Structures are given as structure tokens and as C-alpha cells.
Amino acid sequence: QSVLTQPPSVSGAPGQRVTISCTGSSSNIGAGYDVHWYQQLPGTAPKLLIYANTNRPSGVPDRFSGSKSGTSASLAITGLQAEDEADYYCQSYDSSLSGGGVFGGGTKLTVL
Amino acid sequence: EVQLVQSGAEVKKPGESLKISCKGSGYSFTSYWIGWVRQMPGKGLEWMGSIDPGDFDTRYRPSFQGQVTISADRSISTAYLQWSSLKASDTAIYYCARLRYSSGWFDYWGQGTLVTVSS
Numbered sequence: 001q002s003v004l005t006q007p008p009s010v011s012g013a014p015g016q017r018v019t020i021s022c023t024g025s026s027s028n029i030g031a032g033y034d035v036h037w038y039q040q041l042p043g044t045a046p047k048l049l050i051y052a053n054t055n056r057p058s059g060v061p062d063r064f065s066g067s068k069s070g071t072s073a074s075l076a077i078t079g080l081q082a083e084d085e086a087d088y089y090c091q092s093y094d095s096s097l098s099g100g101g102v103f104g105g106g107t108k109l110t111v112l
Numbered sequence: 113e114v115q116l117v118q119s120g121a122e123v124k125k126p127g128e129s130l131k132i133s134c135k136g137s138g139y140s141f142t143s144y145w146i147g148w149v150r151q152m153p154g155k156g157l158e159w160m161g162s163i164d165p166g167d168f169d170t171r172y173r174p175s176f177q178g179q180v181t182i183s184a185d186r187s188i189s190t191a192y193l194q195w196s197s198l199k200a201s202d203t204a205i206y207y208c209a210r211l212r213y214s215s216g217w218f219d220y221w222g223q224g225t226l227v228t229v230s231s
Contacts, residue, residue, distance in 0.1 A: 002156070036217035038157075045207055045221040046149075046157065057219065089157050093215040099161055099173040100147065101215050106156040 003028060003094055004104035011110040012080045020075045020107045022090035028102065030071035033093040037066055037075045040087045040106075049088070050075060077109070085111045114138040116146075116208055116222035123228045124198050131194035132225045134208030141189035142166040145211035147218060148182060148193050152204045162211055163191060171214065198229045 005023040012018040022035060029035055037050040048057050050066035053073065065076045073092075077084055090104040119133040134146060147162035161172035165184040172182070184191045191208055206225050209218035 033215075034217070038218070040157075045224050046209075046218070047221065048217060048219050051212070051217045051219070087156075091157075091159075091217065097173070099171045099177070100159045102159060103149075103157040 002105045003097070003102050004090055004092060006088075006090060006104040006107045008105070009108045009110065011112055012077075013112045014080055014082060016080045017076065017078045018080060018109065019077075020088050020090075020109070022073045022075070022092075022104050024071050024073075024092060024094075026071065027096040028071075028092045028094040029068065029073055031095055033095075035066065035068050035073035036091045037064075038089045038091065040089065042086070046089065080111055082111050085109055114210065114220045116210060116220055118206075118208060118222040118225045121226040121228070123230070125231055126200055126229055127197050128229075129194070129196050130198055130227065131192050132206060132227065134191045134193075134222050136189045136191070136210070139210075142186055145214050146184065146191040147209050147211045148180075148191075149207040149209060149218070150176075150204045151207065151224075157207075160193075160206075162214060164214065165189075165191065169214075198227075200229050200231075202227060203229050 034052045038046040039049045040046040053068040089106045093101045115137045142165045145162045148160040150158045160176045163170045163182045181194045209221040
């Protein structure tokens with residue numbers, strides 16, 4: 001299991017708002033390290049969705065937003081669309097682990 | 113346009129060696145770290161390690177240290193991931209991705225290389 005905890009699944013109807021949490025600890029998110037989010041559509045490579053907690057790369061719709069507080073971070077998706085059905089991963093850095101960053105376990109978003 | 117193009121799918125037997133590649137284009141290859149990420153069948157993403165092609169500084173997550181070797185050839189803007197003796201448990205999709213500094217975020221990803229290890 002990852003040091004970053006995500007719910008295995010979330011769901012929502014088209015047009016609704018959903019949030020995906022990413023819970024860490026004092027050695028990663030709580031230590032001030034940035035959180036990044038990726039979207040992986042079925043059968044494709046991951047794609048950067050949010051970087052440094054709240055920033056969207058060019059081309060990512062503003063329906064996607066990120067936030068961070070304490071030892072947790074969240075990804076919010078508003079105006080849910082069928083094309084948003086995918087796996088979502090958070091990523092950060094952990095000072096207790098050597099060799100790089102860590103990913104959350106991933107969350108499967110189902111659009112009902 | 114930034115692109116990372118990975119080598120094609122591989123089918124290998126246990127005990128065989130393998131080297132897969134990741135060619136960068138559209139940016140200064142030596143200015144960004146390249147990371148490798150494993151995704152086992154039906155599972156999540158795992159950070160394996162990374163390399164700075166500028167000075168070849170290489171870092172591995174403990175669970176991958178000694179199991180794989182990450183390298184790069186600056187002259188052809190290509191990073192590599194290699195195994196000396198594959199195991200069935202190495203069956204996975206391997207992604208390379210450009211890192212915004214050694215512990216930052218992956219902003220561009222390769223298409224992935226499927227490695228299948230089976231007798």
C-alpha cells in the first residue's frame with residue numbers, strides 16, 4: 001500500500017461535482033511537499049492534470065481543480081462528463097523514502 | 113512539440129536480459145530528468161527511479177535498486193531501462209516521463225512499453 005491514500009473508487013452523474021482525496025502524513029504532504037494529479041484514460045498513458053497543488057497545464061479544462069490542506073490534498077471535477085471516466089492518481093515526495101516521489105494507489109472514477 | 117517515444121512491446125523468457133528505450137525530442141534533453149514508472153497488470157503507478165541526462169545522476173526507489181539499471185545516451189537523446197535477468201513478476205507496462213526536477217512532477221509521458229515475461 002502507498003504512503004498516499006486515495007479512495008479506490010468514486011462515482012457521479014453527468015453534470016455533478018466529485019472530489020478525490022489524497023491523504024498523506026507529516027513526511028510528505030504535511031511536510032509541505034507539492035501534490036500533483038494525473039488522469040489515465042483506459043488503455044492510455046497517464047496525463048498531467050494538476051501540478052504543484054493547484055496549477056493546470058495548458059489545455060486542461062478549468063472543470064478540474066486541486067487543493068491542499070494539512071496532510072491531505074483533493075482533486076475536484078465539476079460538470080462531470082462521460083469522457084472524465086478514468087483512473088486518477090496523486091503524486092508527491094516523501095522525505096522518509098529515498099530515490100524519488102510516490103504515487104497514491106489511484107481512484108477509479110465512474111460516470112453514471 | 114515535446115515528445116517521448118518508447119521502444120515497442122517485448123516478449124521475453126525468465127532469465128533473459130532486456131533493454132528498453134525512451135527517445136526525447138522537442139526540448140533540451142539534458143535539461144530535464146527522465147523518470148521510469150511501472151504499471152503492473154490492473155494495478156497502479158509505481159515510481160521506479162530517474163536519471164539526469166545532464167550529469168547522469170541516477171536515483172532508484174529502494175524496491176527497484178539492484179533490480180534494474182537506468183541509463184542515458186545524451187548524443188541520441190535517449191534514456192534506457194534494463195534488466196539483466198527478467199522474472200515473470202517484471203511483466204508490466206513501463207512508462208518513461210519527463211520530470212520537472214528530481215522530485216517534481218511528470219509533465220510529458222511516453223506511450224509505454226509492454227514487457228511480457230513468460231516461459
